[in-house]
Amino acid sequence: MTDEAEQxxxxxxxxxxxxxxxxxxxxxxxxxxxxxxxxxxxxxxRRATFIGLTGPLGSGKTCFAQGVxxxxxxxxxxxxxxYILVAExxxxxxxYHIDLYRIDDAHEVADLGWDEYLGVDAVVVVEWPEKAGxxxxxxxxxxxxxxxxxxxxxxxxxxxxxxxGRLVGDLAGLLWESARGAxxxxxxxxxxxx
Amino acid sequence: MSCVxxxxxxxxxxxxxxxxxxxxxxxxxxxxxxxxxxxxGVVPELASRAHVELVVPxxxxxxxxASTTLDGLDGIAVTQGPGLIGCxxxxxxVAKSLAYALGLPFVGVxxxxxxxxxxxxxxxGLPPPFLCLVASGGHTDLIHVSERCDYAKxxxxxxxxxxxxxxxxxxxxxxxxxxxxxxxxLATEGDPDAVSFPRPSVPGFDFSFSxxxxxxxxxxxxxxxxxxxxxxxxxxxxxxxAVVDTLIGRLLEAADHVxxxxxxxxxxxxxxxxxxxxxxxxxSGRGFQFxxxxxxxxxxxxxxxxAAGFERLRRGEAAALGLAAQxxxxxxxxxxx
Numbered sequence: 001m002t003d004e005a006e007q008x009x010x011x012x013x014x015x016x017x018x019x020x021x022x023x024x025x026x027x028x029x030x031x032x033x034x035x036x037x038x039x040x041x042x043x044x045x046r047r048a049t050f051i052g053l054t055g056p057l058g059s060g061k062t063c064f065a066q067g068v069x070x071x072x073x074x075x076x077x078x079x080x081x082x083y084i085l086v087a088e089x090x091x092x093x094x095x096y097h098i099d100l101y102r103i104d105d106a107h108e109v110a111d112l113g114w115d116e117y118l119g120v121d122a123v124v125v126v127e128w129p130e131k132a133g134x135x136x137x138x139x140x141x142x143x144x145x146x147x148x149x150x151x152x153x154x155x156x157x158x159x160x161x162x163x164x165g166r167l168v169g170d171l172a173g174l175l176w177e178s179a180r181g182a183x184x185x186x187x188x189x190x191x192x193x194x
Numbered sequence: 195m196s197c198v199x200x201x202x203x204x205x206x207x208x209x210x211x212x213x214x215x216x217x218x219x220x221x222x223x224x225x226x227x228x229x230x231x232x233x234x235g236v237v238p239e240l241a242s243r244a245h246v247e248l249v250v251p252x253x254x255x256x257x258x259x260a261s262t263t264l265d266g267l268d269g270i271a272v273t274q275g276p277g278l279i280g281c282x283x284x285x286x287x288v289a290k291s292l293a294y295a296l297g298l299p300f301v302g303v304x305x306x307x308x309x310x311x312x313x314x315x316x317x318x319g320l321p322p323p324f325l326c327l328v329a330s331g332g333h334t335d336l337i338h339v340s341e342r343c344d345y346a347k348x349x350x351x352x353x354x355x356x357x358x359x360x361x362x363x364x365x366x367x368x369x370x371x372x373x374x375x376x377x378x379x380l381a382t383e384g385d386p387d388a389v390s391f392p393r394p395s396v397p398g399f400d401f402s403f404s405x406x407x408x409x410x411x412x413x414x415x416x417x418x419x420x421x422x423x424x425x426x427x428x429x430x431x432x433x434x435x436a437v438v439d440t441l442i443g444r445l446l447e448a449a450d451h452v453x454x455x456x457x458x459x460x461x462x463x464x465x466x467x468x469x470x471x472x473x474x475x476x477x478s479g480r481g482f483q484f485x486x487x488x489x490x491x492x493x494x495x496x497x498x499x500x501a502a503g504f505e506r507l508r509r510g511e512a513a514a515l516g517l518a519a520q521x522x523x524x525x526x527x528x529x530x531x
Contacts, residue, residue, distance in 0.1 A: 083331040
């Protein structure tokens with residue numbers, strides 16, 4: 001197995017929907033898997049991209065964001081930005097990690113300098129994007145995380161927009177390859193060598 | 195006497211203070227509900243616009259309460275980072291303007307360093323060397339202070355800050371944000387041993403509170419609404435206990451490791467009474483000297499900024515007017531932000 005496939009062995013693909021708005025549904029078995037999935041997405045990003053992360057407290061939004069940052073080559077520590085609202089990191093592209101948890105209405109989102117963060121060539125990952133209402137851009141990747149069991153999560157990754165659709169399509173391809181490499185299609189694990 | 199004006203706008207609080215000789219608080223103003231009422235209008239929960247509206251009145255008030263004028267100041271200190279860039283810019287811009295107009299030296303101060311300096315602003319503060327835990331809504335850092343301005347970071351949170359974990363657990367219990375103080379009040383009615391929440395262990399002297407928060411979610415999810423209501427105080431007390439135990443455990447482990455005999459706690463979470471009491475008992479039981487600033491100096495304030503700024507200015511580290519706010523400003527040069 002390749003390193004990537006090794007990382008992916010606990011990711012289970014529930015469905016892949018291609019087309020205009022590609023959608024991926026996956027189950028992860030731990031925060032480690034959720035981070036690996038984010039890392040895979042981050043490693044595919046080459047241009048300004050908006051990623052919205054929805055899901056209840058403790059579902060793993062920050063965990064996914066840590067993975068995206070890692071995939072983008074961010075070396076500073078990515079933590080929950082709930083308190084400071086926006087954390088700026090440097091990667092292959094600038095990485096802006098925004099958390100609207102504490103925001104009460106969309107007016108306050110504008111006050112944060114939202115337009116400035118979204119107006120540059122950067123990867124913008126937003127937790128609780130629903131609080132921004134109509135300020136969320138039309139072209140985006142949505143990642144919704146739901147609790148299944150204490151460690152298990154269901155992630156639904158969907159794209160709106162041409163470039164975003166291509167990204168999620170590429171991610172699907174990568175996952176599919178990894179799943180096959182990891183023996184996902186077969187009942188028996190073929191071992192860990194290789 | 196040397197009077198330094200401190201300005202703090204790194205996050206939610208707009209604050210200004212005048213401190214003499216780095217230790218004596220002459221005035222210390224933090225924008226609170228009463229100030230909002232005084233200046234009228236609806237104040238946004240957060241964000242730079244509120245700082246823009248409040249910073250000049252707050253500085254004016256701090257200078258007036260110090261029974262001085264702007265001409266009576268000897269230096270200006272401002273929080274340069276870490277924090278929200280738009281908010282930091284407000285304080286930094288005002289500080290630069292004042293410094294330029296008054297011909298005064300000014301200096302940018304790290305917010306975490308300022309929290310450490312709160313220790314030097316009260317009578318029971320300890321001299322270095324000491325080990326300092328800075329715990330707030332945005333930070334959880336273990337810092338060895340060998341002397342003023344000489345730091346080594348031993349550990350930090352890998353995900354959520356301690357204060358954030360308390361706020362979020364409060365939210366899961368249906369308490370209003372910011373829920374830390376509400377959770378603390380509810381906890382006084384509960385049994386800290388009622389629920390055994392995990393005390394996660396991470397390598398070294400780092401912290402992780404994210405899993406602890408998730409365990410509250412699962413504990414509550416499996417209860418009926420009536421049960422949740424009946425056990426709220428117990429959950430609050432038990433969760434607070436898990437956070438407090440984790441902070442104390444790490445602080446004492448690190449203290450043994452670096453062989454210091456003085457412990458200092460700072461930051462907003464240091465105003466938590468359970469933490470103050472339990473750490474006080476644990477520290478004295480093991481022969482440590484222990485100090486925590488009064489609650490008003492634990493939460494964000496500008497007196498601590500002025501105190502740190504005084505020390506930096508005394509060392510001849512005045513900044514040029516080109517100083518830039520830094521959202522992810524590291525405490526130590528060369529540290530990853």
